Amino acid sequence: MVRVIAFVVGLVFAGVLLISLVTGVATYVSNKPAPLAAEEFHLKPKSLHLASDGAFGKFDPAQLQRGLQVYTEVCSACHSLKLVSFRDLKALGYNDAEIKAYAGSGKEWKIQVPSINPETGEATTRKALPSDNFPSPFPNEIAARAANNNALPPDLSLITKSREGGGAYVYSLLTGFQPQPAELLKKFPDAKTPPNLHYNPYFANLNIAMPPPLTTTGQVTYADGTPATVDQMAKDVAAFLVWTANPELERRHSAGLAVSVFLLVATILGFLAYKQIWYEVKHPVGDTGSNQTKIRRTTAKRGVAG
Numbered sequence: 001m002v003r004v005i006a007f008v009v010g011l012v013f014a015g016v017l018l019i020s021l022v023t024g025v026a027t028y029v030s031n032k033p034a035p036l037a038a039e040e041f042h043l044k045p046k047s048l049h050l051a052s053d054g055a056f057g058k059f060d061p062a063q064l065q066r067g068l069q070v071y072t073e074v075c076s077a078c079h080s081l082k083l084v085s086f087r088d089l090k091a092l093g094y095n096d097a098e099i100k101a102y103a104g105s106g107k108e109w110k111i112q113v114p115s116i117n118p119e120t121g122e123a124t125t126r127k128a129l130p131s132d133n134f135p136s137p138f139p140n141e142i143a144a145r146a147a148n149n150n151a152l153p154p155d156l157s158l159i160t161k162s163r164e165g166g167g168a169y170v171y172s173l174l175t176g177f178q179p180q181p182a183e184l185l186k187k188f189p190d191a192k193t194p195p196n197l198h199y200n201p202y203f204a205n206l207n208i209a210m211p212p213p214l215t216t217t218g219q220v221t222y223a224d225g226t227p228a229t230v231d232q233m234a235k236d237v238a239a240f241l242v243w244t245a246n247p248e249l250e251r252r253h254s255a256g257l258a259v260s261v262f263l264l265v266a267t268i269l270g271f272l273a274y275k276q277i278w279y280e281v282k283h284p285v286g287d288t289g290s291n292q293t294k295i296r297r298t299t300a301k302r303g304v305a306g
């Protein structure tokens, strides 16, 4: 009797589950979630080839210097680079005097560093030293948002590691500003880019708060004479931001190569040693007996008791 009741209860339970599954599927089919403009119009980053790509890639110091120039003259008005210090720029081929001049002349680097007046103890600012990290353009997040329609320009030190596509994403974003396609507005009349935002299909939700920072050829004047097209400036600053996020990349690549060569040699030596040690066991001279006798004989030959 108890068994029958338990069976009936189980049956009812399974029946209720089945009904809820069927109604769930039916509502999904009859009332599909509306497609989003961002799902249809978002683009994957364009392809970007940099000298630092691949297992043996090395940075192109001339390109990194141009990227630094674009960052200094354009991006640093809004974006910080907190994890990079001025003396790190040695890796770009600058010498100590050049770095000192860059950090502290007030010419290239205009933002000063917070400090304390040693005489009065009052808060003040001073010119940056090579040992300082790049100072932020805004004192804190509140000030940064206040100056950017409540959007926060992220720190760029690790941006190429924190976004899918890395350098290619930054390059695509900088060259991807465009008018909103008419097709999008026809399909999604409610998805019009709001005021103060800018349409960019490479940005996750298509509308970014950053105004296009690179707009005209010659916006910066490269010292090495490279024509400063928008495409070139975007590539250079993307390469520079790949460096800020992976300054150890070249060292990692050459260490990886050395370790691979070492492991290859060690494997060959190990294999040869294995062949040598087992040679007599595998090729006993003039023996026709069982394996056991072979082994006994070889060990005996080597003077091992057995």
Ligand code: HEC
Pocket: 070, 071, 074, 075, 076, 077, 078, 079, 148, 151, 152, 153, 154, 159, 163, 170, 173, 174, 203, 207, 208, 209, 210, 211, 213, 214, 237
């Ligand atoms: C006028 C200020 C301003 C300038 C100049 C500027 N940006 Fe931005 N940037 C912003 C703001 C604001 C955001 C945040 C956008 C958002 O969240 O919608 C942003 C976001 C970004 C992002 C992150 C996008 C993401 O996926 O979250 C990157 C990368 C970026 N900027 C790169 C640059 C580079 C490189 C330059 C220089 C060539 C530059 N920006 C110049 C204001 C600026």
